[in-house]
Amino acid sequence: xxxxxxxSRRRAAPADAWTKCPSCDHQVFNRQLDRNLRICPSCGHHFxxxxxxxxxxxxxxxxxxxxxxxxxxVDPLGFTDQKPYVHRLEASQVKTGLREAAVWGLGRIxxxxxxxxxxxxxxxxxxxGSVVGEKIxxxxxxxxxxxxxxxxxxxxxxxxxxxxxxxxxxLAKTTAPLPHLDEAGIPFISILTDPTTGGVLASFASLxxxxxxxPRALIGFAGARVASGTVGEELPEGFQTSEFLLEHxxxxxVVPRTELRATVSRLLQLLPAAPVASDGGEERAWxxxxxxxxxxxxxxxxxxxxxxxxxxxxxxxxxxTAPASRPRRPAGERIADSGPSERxADSGPSExxx
Amino acid sequence: MTSIxxxxxxxxxxxxxxxxxxxxxxxxxxxxxxxxxxxxxxxxIFDDFMELHGDRRFADDPAIVGGPALLEGRxxxxxxxxxxxxxxxxxxxxxxxxHPEGFRxxxxxxxxxxxxxxxLVTFLDTAGAAPGTAAEERGQAESIxxxxxxxxxxxxxxxxxxxxxxxxGGALAIGxxxxxxxxxxxxxxxxxxxxxxxxLWRSAEAAPTAAAAMRMTAPDQLELGxxxxxxxxxxxxxxxDRAGTARAIKGALLxxxxxxxxxxxxxxxxxRYARLRAIGRYREAEVPxxxxxxxPSLRRRIGRLLHLPGVPRRRRWSEIWPSxxxxxxxx
Numbered sequence: 001x002x003x004x005x006x007x008s009r010r011r012a013a014p015a016d017a018w019t020k021c022p023s024c025d026h027q028v029f030n031r032q033l034d035r036n037l038r039i040c041p042s043c044g045h046h047f048x049x050x051x052x053x054x055x056x057x058x059x060x061x062x063x064x065x066x067x068x069x070x071x072x073x074v075d076p077l078g079f080t081d082q083k084p085y086v087h088r089l090e091a092s093q094v095k096t097g098l099r100e101a102a103v104w105g106l107g108r109i110x111x112x113x114x115x116x117x118x119x120x121x122x123x124x125x126x127x128x129g130s131v132v133g134e135k136i137x138x139x140x141x142x143x144x145x146x147x148x149x150x151x152x153x154x155x156x157x158x159x160x161x162x163x164x165x166x167x168x169x170x171l172a173k174t175t176a177p178l179p180h181l182d183e184a185g186i187p188f189i190s191i192l193t194d195p196t197t198g199g200v201l202a203s204f205a206s207l208x209x210x211x212x213x214x215p216r217a218l219i220g221f222a223g224a225r226v227a228s229g230t231v232g233e234e235l236p237e238g239f240q241t242s243e244f245l246l247e248h249x250x251x252x253x254v255v256p257r258t259e260l261r262a263t264v265s266r267l268l269q270l271l272p273a274a275p276v277a278s279d280g281g282e283e284r285a286w287x288x289x290x291x292x293x294x295x296x297x298x299x300x301x302x303x304x305x306x307x308x309x310x311x312x313x314x315x316x317x318x319x320x321t322a323p324a325s326r327p328r329r330p331a332g333e334r335i336a337d338s339g340p341s342e343r344x345a346d347s348g349p350s351e352x353x354x
Numbered sequence: 355m356t357s358i359x360x361x362x363x364x365x366x367x368x369x370x371x372x373x374x375x376x377x378x379x380x381x382x383x384x385x386x387x388x389x390x391x392x393x394x395x396x397x398x399i400f401d402d403f404m405e406l407h408g409d410r411r412f413a414d415d416p417a418i419v420g421g422p423a424l425l426e427g428r429x430x431x432x433x434x435x436x437x438x439x440x441x442x443x444x445x446x447x448x449x450x451x452x453h454p455e456g457f458r459x460x461x462x463x464x465x466x467x468x469x470x471x472x473x474l475v476t477f478l479d480t481a482g483a484a485p486g487t488a489a490e491e492r493g494q495a496e497s498i499x500x501x502x503x504x505x506x507x508x509x510x511x512x513x514x515x516x517x518x519x520x521x522x523g524g525a526l527a528i529g530x531x532x533x534x535x536x537x538x539x540x541x542x543x544x545x546x547x548x549x550x551x552x553x554l555w556r557s558a559e560a561a562p563t564a565a566a567a568m569r570m571t572a573p574d575q576l577e578l579g580x581x582x583x584x585x586x587x588x589x590x591x592x593x594x595d596r597a598g599t600a601r602a603i604k605g606a607l608l609x610x611x612x613x614x615x616x617x618x619x620x621x622x623x624x625x626r627y628a629r630l631r632a633i634g635r636y637r638e639a640e641v642p643x644x645x646x647x648x649x650p651s652l653r654r655r656i657g658r659l660l661h662l663p664g665v666p667r668r669r670r671w672s673e674i675w676p677s678x679x680x681x682x683x684x685x
Binding site for chain 2: 034038047048049050051052053055056062064068069070071072073074076077078079080081082095096097098099103120122129130131133134137159160161163164165166167168169170171172173175176178179198199201202203204205206207220221222236239240244248249250
């Protein structure tokens with residue numbers, strides 16, 4: 001509610017100066033919210049952030065360069081529900097000032113270069129269609145080419161229904177570069193924010209080498225509404241939250257926003273991209289396992305051709321290291337995967353969902 | 355503010371009755387209880403098949419079946435969703451909707467195929483992955499993601515056949531391949547038509563309209579480039595002539611696997627990557643690069659520091675892309 005000062009000639013505070021915290025019902029002054037990294041000062045609820053705020057929060061001042069800003073959605077199916085898809089797109093563009101639900105680019109965190117992709121949930125629920133999928137895939141490919149860590153901050157309801165199976169296949173398109181990052185020794189840090197569900201969680205977002213989540217974010221496969229509606233079972237307290245995933249072993253750390261930048265910066269130092277020797281043998285702080293390195297050499301070259309990067313002509317990055325998506329590890333190890341923690345639970349009959 | 359070109363395409367016309375009916379008929383045909391299920395098809399197509407069980411971590415999921423088989427005497431690995439054919443068997447199979455252990459069993463069998471160099475054949479027939487507490491706490495999303503990742507890099511040829519319903523992530527989890535074939539009356543979609551209708555039309559009644567809008571029939575999927583070829587069903591359809599359907603699938607598999615096994619692994623993987631990378635439709639508008647160019651001059655830097663008039667402050671990204679004032683939930 002706007003506050004009116006009856007004796008003052010000043011304009012009353014605009015109606016949008018205050019936001020009610022959905023968690024503690026506190027009225028928070030918007031400017032205070034922005035200064036406080038959009039965290040409720042009374043209960044610590046993390047409000048959603050725009051892409052611009054994410055960039056300011058995480059990256060070194062002035063270091064971000066957006067890439068592929070011109071990618072734009074089309075309407076491949078001619079989709080009209082209650083509103084035509086093109087009108088929904090337009091409305092989201094006007095509302096957010098963005099072309100699409102995700103932005104990617106290159107930046108630095110405490111001087112370390114990263115390729116970063118960021119979602120905005122306000123743009124059609126952060127849903128992933130052809131453009132978002134393309135941007136995330138290009139973000140990973142740039143990380144591979146430049147041999148810098150990849151970082152994606154997700155906030156998405158999942159695949160975009162309005163582009164049908166073209167959206168569904170973005171799950172595979174965004175996941176396909178990840179085995180190449182594995183082989184090349186490039187780390188990928190996935191940051192899950194409120195909310196990350198459906199197809200985005202069921203693809204790259206779950207597959208970070210390290211998965212971080214903001215506190216009390218909604219994170220799950222089938223939205224709680226769908227699950228409770230179709231299964232008809234009682235859902236436990238805190239179902240599909242960051243903390244739930246942490247407890248069940250699918251998230252490494254739940255990190256408050258105030259510590260996010262510091263945590264990511266430490267991770268980048270602790271988990272640097274594997275160095276690549278210029279030629280003839282690996283020179284790493286911790287050498288590779290001898291048996292495997294011969295194997296890796298035998299596979300050399302396969303990856304760079306696969307993704308259409310000509311290793312001989314790719315520019316080197318600022319540090320003068322050779323680019324190259326040279327596989328370090330044998331395929332056998334790549335597809336060996338560590339198992340998630342399992343715990344028994346009653347799996348009653350259930351109906352299929354999204 | 356960002357300058358944004360509004361989409362130039364006109365809004366598409368709404369779905370008409372004929373389209374609705376055609377799409378809904380296909381959905382119902384794909385869901386037919388009499389439609390041959392994966393295990394029946396396997397028995398008709400392959401010379402020998404031994405079902406293997408369990409994900410080695412938690413349980414055996416009856417909604418996914420798989421194991422080694424012989425196709426015209428040559429060994430392959432087969433994995434598929436398994437629906438039931440009546441209420442009782444459907445409950446036992448959870449209507450073909452897998453839990454994480456199902457996808458992890460599939461992964462385990464794919465690794466075995468990879469290890470032994472066996473081509474992989476998968477049959478898609480599910481309304482979607484199982485939702486619910488059990489699925490979530492065992493990592494449904496992660497199990498699907500992990501299976502997709504494995505398939506993108508598997509070093510053996512993969513032929514995917516959509517035999518009934520290709521429902522969302524639960525289908526794609528075993529549906530990434532070098533060749534994707536679809537039976538004539540199968541469907542493939544990003545979400546069930548009922549789910550789509552509930553979200554976008556706010557009414558389950560609109561499911562036939564949603565089915566038409568999503569263009570989920572096999573011919574539509576062929577046109578979109580998601581499916582590479584359609585396998586015609588004999589006579590009135592797969593539910594009437596199972597043997598004929600199996601013969602048609604077998605012929606298509608022999609053809610596809612014959613061609614794929616000519617390729618060396620590098621080419622196979624490069625083609626698979628290129629195929630996935632090419633999926634999606636978008637346009638690329640020319641935009642001026644938005645970046646902080648050359649470092650600011652000394653005058654400018656001092657001006658900024660002292661807030662001198664006439665020296666613009668560098669805009670922060672949060673001013674370019676701010677948060678809205680309302681906590682809009684979007685779609």
